[in-house]
Amino acid sequence: MGHRCCSKQKVKRGLWSPEEDDKLVKHITTHGHGSWSSVPKLAGLQRCGKSCRLRWINYLRPDLKRGSFTAEEEQIIIDVHRILGNRWAQIAKHLPGRTDNEVKNFWNSCIKKKLLSQGLDPKTHNLLSSRQRASNKLACKYSSSSPSSQSQHGSFTVFNITSHAKDTNNNNNTTMMMNPPPPVVTFPHQSPNPNTTYAQNLYGSSMDTPFVSSSTCFGNMLYESDPCIWDDANAVAETFEEPRVDSLPPVPQPQQRENDDKIDMDCSLMEGDAGSFDLGLLESTLMSAAMDDFGWNF
DNA sequence: AAGCAGCCCAACCGCTTGCGA
């Protein structure tokens, strides 16, 4: 096989030697990369341009941060991933000096397992169903609230919601464990519409016509994972052209900064308490994601 | 000490997107 971009050339593959690194660094620092496809030839490397680009971006760039991820970076990754999903390049933009590849690897090797061990679905950030947890060998001590079951970094938060959501299948009021619905949050640039919600502000703060409601967001999210709950919200889920389902805030969870113990939250929180969300991060992330998706420029 | 399994992460693959001709 081989790269389509360099199928006619004989190219070296595999790990880069220090000599190759040196050649590439010298070439780019003196000439810039210009067209990557021409870099190997100009730099005297038997690599394809794509490989050179990747090596530079992921390893040789002078502005790269080295070393393990900090707890703060880890939390940012989790927060942004909850909003954007596996959009590693977007996530990496929030972490100066980190690459998408690095973030992706860190997620797959560490964070994913931590979330699973917390009983959280790494894809949705929702609590796993009991069946999923049972099948998840890593989901140990899920129900424990002892500190030992929490993240080493103390940056994860498991929310134990006691909700009286209505199970539409049996019409029984049931108490269930679930992530909190998004709180109704008002921003400084609050919409004149008193019903304007969290998501409206995040996506539509500068727009006259709010196009998404928090219940829609939540409904979308739950629709994927647990349709029996809140399904009345799904009625409006398809009435607007959503940017991407995974770019909507699935379930914004309060960031518990001072106490890592699992907390019990009552759904009355959603009536007005924003908790301690990292609203700035969420807002900037969503805005940048929305701008990327829509090509907005402000 | 040797063999094995699991993990980590650098690198690759292939698809998508953007852009100019």
Added chain:
DNA sequence: ATCGCAAGCGGTTGGGCTGCT
């Protein structure tokens, strides 16, 4: 409008390292 090329991106692979038996 379409084609081709380059870059960007996310998923996957595989080699090396580490810890366990």
